Amino acid sequence: MEKEKGEGITIDVKEKASYGGLDKSSTITPTINGHVLTVVFSENLGQVSIEITTSMGGYVQADSCLTPNGIQFYIPLAGDYIVTFTLPNGDEYYGEFEVLN
Numbered sequence: 001m002e003k004e005k006g007e008g009i010t011i012d013v014k015e016k017a018s019y020g021g022l023d024k025s026s027t028i029t030p031t032i033n034g035h036v037l038t039v040v041f042s043e044n045l046g047q048v049s050i051e052i053t054t055s056m057g058g059y060v061q062a063d064s065c066l067t068p069n070g071i072q073f074y075i076p077l078a079g080d081y082i083v084t085f086t087l088p089n090g091d092e093y094y095g096e097f098e099v100l101n
Contacts, residue, residue, distance in 0.1 A: 007033070008031030008032055008033035008036075008038060009031060009032050009033070009097070010029065010030070010031050011030040011031060011032060011083070011095035011096070011097045012095055012096075013025040013026075013028045013029075013030065013085070013093050013094070013095045014093065014094055014095065015091075015092075015093055016084065016092040016093055016094045017090070017091060017092040018091050019089055019090045019091055021087075021089050021091050024043065024045060024087065024091065024093070025093050027041060027042045027043035027045065028040075028041060028045075028048075028085055028093055029041075029042065030083055030095050030097070032097045032098075032099065034099075034100075035074055035075050035076060035099055036072055036073070036074055036075075037052070037072065037073040037074075037075060037083065037097070038070065038071075038072050039065070039070060039071050039072075039073075039083070039085075040069075040070040041065065041067035041068050041069055041070065042068055043067065043068055044067055044068050045067040045068075045087050045088070046066075046067065046087065046088040047064050047065070047066050047067070047088060048064060048065050048067055048085055048086065048087055048088075049062070049063075049064045049085070049086040050062065050063055050064065050065060050071065050073075050083065050084070050085055050086075051083070051084045051086075052073060052075065052081055052082070052083050052084075053081065053082050053084070054079060054080065054081060054082075055079070055080035055081060055082060055096070060075065060081065061073055061075075075099050077099070078098075078099050078100055078101045079098070079099055080096070080097075080098050081096070081097055081098070081099065082094055082095070082096050082097075083095050083097065
C-alpha cells in the first residue's frame with residue numbers, strides 16, 4: 001500500500017510504567033512524516049513531558065506540552081528513535097519510530 005504525499009505514519013504508543021491510573025495511550029497520537037514528528041493529545045492530561053532519544057538511548061530533544069494540544073519536532077538525522085511521554089502522575093508511555101533519508 002502506498003502512502004499518500006503529506007500523510008504521516010502513525011506510531012504505536014505503549015505503556016511503559018503505570019502508577020494506578022487508567023491507560024491513556026489512546027489519547028496520545030504521534031505520527032512521523034519525513035523528518036517531522038507530530039504529537040496530538042486528544043484529552044486533557046495536564047502538562048506532558050516529551051523526550052526523544054535514539055534507539056540506543058542517546059538524547060535528541062525534549063519539551064513539554066499542555067494538553068489537549070499538539071506539538072511538533074524536527075529530527076534532522078535518519079535513524080531509529082524512541083519518543084517517551086511522561087504524564088504529571090508519573091505514568092510513562094513510549095513509541096518507536098524510524099526517520100528515513
